[in-house]
Amino acid sequence: MTSTWTIALRNLARNRRRTLTSGLALAVGVAGISLLGGYVARVELFLRTSAIYLQNTGHIVVYKAGGLEHASSRPRKFNLSASELAAVRSTLSALPEVELAVDYLSGVGLLGNGCKSVPFLGVGVDPKLHARVLQHPEVVRVTPDLARPVQGKILAEYASIEGAVALSSGLARRLSKSRVHDQLPPGRTAGALPDCKAASADQFAADANVQLVALTYDGSLSAQDGEIVSTIKTPLSAADETTLVTSLSRLQQLFDTDTATYVAVFLKPSANIHAARDSVEARLRGAGLQVSVYAFDDERINPYYAGNMAMLRSIFTFFSVLVACVVALSVVNAMTLNVIERTRELGTFRALGFTRRDLLGLFVRESVLLAGAASIAGVLVARLCASLINGAELRFQPPGVTDPYQIVIATPPALSAMTCAALLCLCALSTWSAVRRSVRTGIHRLLSHAAA
């Protein structure tokens, strides 16, 4: 057995230039697939973490049946009532895969600075639970920049401030509110009414006071004062000019309700998200609750994640197929030339008692050895390129995202192993297909074949 592998290795060394050329082609293919796959894997991780933890959907979202479609227009009917929320929480607490369940209330209104008002999309959440989500190890590892406030601290740090609100940077900018609570002298109150025709940006920035106004669920106009304690980044630029985060109780007060729009369920890292979704839905319905449960990757919940991942996976598949075709053709070409050059040698082997299967095995071994060496080289090249790219801290801004983010290419061992295994199989198969007809030829014809 060992001798066959040795012969295969020696055969590779006979035509070093061809072996090197073929090996390089394979190594470049492996490196390319590894880099592209690593990039897609990293983007997926970024989008997933951002969708689950920063866009407040959790791994699983529980709405009242029909709530996803109608809660924004008919919240009184399609929000989860206080008793339903208690029942959901009680059911979820019994599930071992659930790490945390958080109630979220969302609603629209206007935010004013004393002179002008702009629309906001408000999110109400318990500040302590919100802090747990923002400080989750996965967020700290993958998207620390997005979770960290641009100005001020996270909402939970301002429990003593009535009406504490966090605004997205774009929303604060639209109201000329360039300073937050901590950046202003202590003990100051809201300034005098600005002269709206002559007011300057400095005048608006002199305090962090804003007014929230919205229609309650029974149609009355409701208004509250708010104090900007932080400005935050939103993962998607579409939300940058409209996002307001405040405590659940404060937003409930504004809309005069004790309901919530949905419950976001955060799972433990080991949990299977789709299996957990099925299990949560079955348990909640079993408890008599009319709810709809969605996984975070449902395009109705996170269209940006679902759309981008579908596109990236298509690109990855397309390039993988392209590289596979190039590799297969290159191997078939090299092996065909090899067989033609070594036809009389094959005849000699056959005359010495080697079977057709032995000869086929010899060529496949040569191919596998070449693919193995190229795979190792390709993975090493990919890792080198990845560390160079990561070290260069290149940044780019994908469409629809607020801030440019650093291109980080992960080269997970599992992906490298899969790429190498796929290459080995592809090379073995291509060789088998290129050589099998030649080794079937009779010995006398092989021996009488004119040397190339």
Added chain:
Amino acid sequence: MRRNLLWILGCALWLATLRPSGAAQPGPRVAPSAQALLRVADRARGGSDEGVRWTIQLKVEDDGETQTRSYLVRARGTDALVEALSPPRNKGEIYLFNDQNLWFIKPGLQKPISLSTRQRLTGDAANGDIANTNYARDYEATLSGEESVDGEPCYRLELKARTKSVTYDKIRYWISKARELGVKAEFRTISDQVFKVATFQYTNKIQTATGGHEFVSKMEIRDPQKPRARTILEFGDPHVERLADSIFNINNVAR
């Protein structure tokens, strides 16, 4: 001699006041100016340079539920101060209309909030619906025909907003020929889709410096998409009142 001269002068003056005989005959009827019609119709909906005060009972009926609110309106020219009287939760809230700007002031709130007249107040009523109407100022009007509304001959006017800060982009407005009052309005989107229809009644009377005239008593708003819903504004106790400039000043009202 002197008496003759006076007599001749008197005859001359009398002759000067006479119109040519042709002018006294009824000629072909000339369509009135659309803007002039609007000005007259506005007067019956609070659009007057005199200070006027009235109350509004606003009822929203939707899907079998009814909600009621009431307001006190004081208006003059392009300004209006609307104070919420009920329900108790909203009592004391003020809507201040300064020209085409609208401020919402709530007791205890540190600053007033700028709102749009287009925003929904409650039911199908927009903020601008509770203030005085100044269609002649806010809209470019053209007379597009004549039609009967509930058997009453009317002029049909097409109103197009002069600025974006008014309550509606387009209005089709029917003004009674005989009474010179707006009896029906279709509120339209910029793409000419009807999204609300309002009808008006005028059983109130108001005495002004120039005499008495009718004043709006009821405005009923319906959304064609929501057949089970209607919003009714009942206007009561309209009377002229001397209103100081200061009550329409945001700095005074917000303090």
